[in-house]
Amino acid sequence: MKSPVFFLVWIVVAAIVFAFGLYLKNDYFFFAGYTVLQYVVLATGWNILGGYTGYVNFGSAAFFAMGAYASVVMHKVAPLPVPLLIIIGGIVSGLVGLGMGYLTLRLRGAFFAIATLALAVVLQTLIVNWDFVGGSRGAYIIRPNTLDIAGLQIPYIEYLFALMLILAVCALTVARIVERSRLGFGFATIRDDEVAAEACGVPTLRLKLMATTLSGALMGMAGAPFPYYIGYLQPSSAFGLEYAVNSIAMPMIGGTTSWVGPLIGAIVLGTLQQVATVTISSAVNLLIVGLLLTGFVIIAPNGILGLIHKFRGQSDADKVGRRVIRETP
């Protein structure tokens, strides 16, 4: 399937999801759905660096927060429509990603992961001490109840939800394009054996910088509308541990080698967390996430995607086997 077709198909899917929400006439669907979609974007962004090139980023929360705080700054300086804020948030976090890439050019494996963790702490400290964006006191971003588009009064949460839907489709399309392009193959060579790739003339440094930038930008975009969703942004919630955890856990549960993995992981784990919050609703909630994550990586090392492949793979292998036999003279 060509990328534009892919994009259109998913836009249709997104439209169906949105229509379903309208049919329910229920804001809870939009609020809970927004969170899940936000994780789809975040997980997809993380996976471009973490899944495709194999560089684990512990600092997802920092990129998310930079996107969110870029919106807070713009809200105070010159309020812009949210779609523009998403682009600005993407640029800011993309630049942070680029900077991180430069700073960590020589680092591999766990060292890289720890550098991203350190970066997150440094950025959080900067935000906490920056009074213009509220500092540790937090910033109130008061959203209107409705948005006026061409005379239509659209509830603001539906607007945010729709934006996040479109953003999720864009993120998935980008991830798929990257995956299937020369860029993606380059990323894969880094993941498999960076030294060998470099020896073969793959421009690993440049590719790495592209991955950190792109990944950072997507995570920043996920964060940009967040201040309007939450209404009151504090450093501790913008840099929340759950973003770092989920952006790693979701691709891991879904499968890291393809764009489908983060999508599945985010939908499964994100929905489960939402459901658990309003059903079990106690500390046991966290326990389930912990058990699921631990259990999943033990039982299904390549995520849900791996399970599907394994399930399908046997029959595929049979077919290949038969074909080989048939083609052998």
Next chain:
Amino acid sequence: MGVTTDLFINAIIAGILLGGFYAAVTIGISISFGILDIVNIAHPAFVILGSYIAYLLNVSLGIDPILASVVALPAFFALGMAVYQLYYSSFEKFGQEALRGLAFFFGLLFITEVVLILAFGVDYRYVHTPYIDTTLHFGFVDIPLRMLVPCVVALLLVVGLIIYLGRTFTGRAIMAVAQDQHALKFVSADPIKIKRIAFGISIATASIAGALLIVIQPVEPSVGREYIGRVFAICVLGGMQSLPGTLIGAMLLGIMESLTATFYGPSWAPAVAFGFLLLTLAFRPQGLFGR
């Protein structure tokens, strides 16, 4: 002038005392992450578990929390071995430890935290010992035993481990695992068994570190998260496998935090410490004391 020198010297001493405690929390990571290459981010959660065990023994039997943690050592050692066995058979055996191992320990972090919440509730827990309220004064220098005792215990722990790893057969084998796992087979040592022991030791140190933590401050189940960044920072600063390096890295971080807090305002302390780590990584990836 006199005030500044006085402040400066006190800040250095406070930093060293704090650094000693940091070393105790980090030493387990230096073994698991530095030597065994296992990214155990759940280590701080085990430390909190250690705090609660020390609390439990202290409250029910009235024994000193640090002594209690020594009593609990074998249990923690066994727990560590069990965790490693699970980790090995699930990930390491297949060479999939990097990413999935990480997710596994993330999960363990949550599980430990929730189990503690379910078992102990969420209120702050603390211990009473005679030395918590005592302070030594030498001229303008004040040394609270609340910080000194943990520091001394941490030093003993680190020195003990250095001797163990350097002088005993198992200890040397553990260091050898870090270099070349297969070479071990030539001296007829099972690398997996050696690693299991090493990981057991690393978790066992969490028992002691936990007791030190609850001596220093009251503890609730989610306190551990605040240490994840610090311990890995120290481990990397110290050059990963080097235990003396860990000690120096811990003290360096303690002194940096303490000096920043004294002279520039405490709110910048994390940025200074982690900025330093970031620059170290960027320009000297092997750590300050790595080879």
Next chain:
Amino acid sequence: MNGMVQTLVRPTRRALLAAAAAVALFASGPAHAADPIKIGFSMALSGGLAANGKAALLAMQMWQEKVNAAGGLLGRQVQLVHYDDQSNPNTVPGIYTKLIDVDKVDLLVSPYGTNLMAPAMPIVMQKGFTYMGLFGVGVNDQFNYDRYFQIMPMGPKSAETIPDAFFAVAKTLNPAPKSVAIVGADAEFGKVNADSARKIAKAMGLKIVYDRSYPPSTVDFAPIVRAVQASQPDLVFLASYPTDTVGITRSIHEIGLKTRLIGGGPVGLQFAAIKTQLGPLINNMLGYELYVPAPTVKFPGIEEFVAAYQAKAVGQGVDPLGLYVPPFIYAAMEVMGQAVTKTGSLDQKALAKTLHDNTFSTVVGDVKFAPNGEWEKPRVLMVQYRNITGNGLDQFRKPDPYVILYPPQFKTGDVKEPFQSK
């Protein structure tokens, strides 16, 4: 991969089933008159605020039990619908829309604390609910919502109440103090109070000799206390969180801080765990309390409530003393209940009007709300801890350890200075 996309797109029977399940999750039936009155809220039952959240929930359940035993409200039983927000503000918008749109609750109460209260505000306002706030500082300053009420007795200018009380006590010192050090935690409560303290200190003509905030992850407070000591302040204003309060108090004694008056807004001293842990170390410190068993502070029913709470708190892992959070949460529910009865309906607008127009008598005394939803007059007690010996819990149930210095109508003694560290 294409095949997978098609499977995902094609509406298979499984997908339809999933959609049906989703509809079931989001849908709910219409309410009947005989159904119980549902009161919805999220509460921190795990995470950093859980100690307070659990105590609050216990107080709410005590109210529910009592009301239902007496026949309920408007002839209907009362049901509490609550979810755990994990002390995480990001879960709050989802929970409150669920409460309103799916559970169709009749009344709303807020989560515990400013950080968690604020994210629900836009939703509550959009749906026009009356919102009873629990222990938030200045949330409505930004939203100006006329159906917002808040039970912590901070008064209309809630950010200034604690520093006000502290400096009011400082003014009674003779000779008058000249300098002040301000130490606040790098989080909402610390920052808000430190900001107000700075403003008030400047207005009083005090010299601010130290003014710093510290990150919540600080382990060792010795460098901070030493820097404070070096600036030789007459007064030290603290706005710290529980673990920090312990660390700072210990460091104060370890270093031998010399100052005339210290305290103000250390969070934590209100709770039994911290009180008993620090014991005599908090003697002569100033802390804010909302209720203490002093002879001047007598409200009808408060002693019975506290006794009942303490009996229930045993073995639940919550604050065994329950002087700070539980009575006020209970009072918030009493106010809601009385307002419903007075209004005679669950109409949110009429309810807000009743709440604005009336005075409610509760276990924490008479409550009257100002136009912005805060108490009309602040009623925070500035207490100097005295006569504490050892670390026993029972002494804190008696009036002896508390000397109320402010406000004047509750005063039980005069301030004692200087602050003597051991």
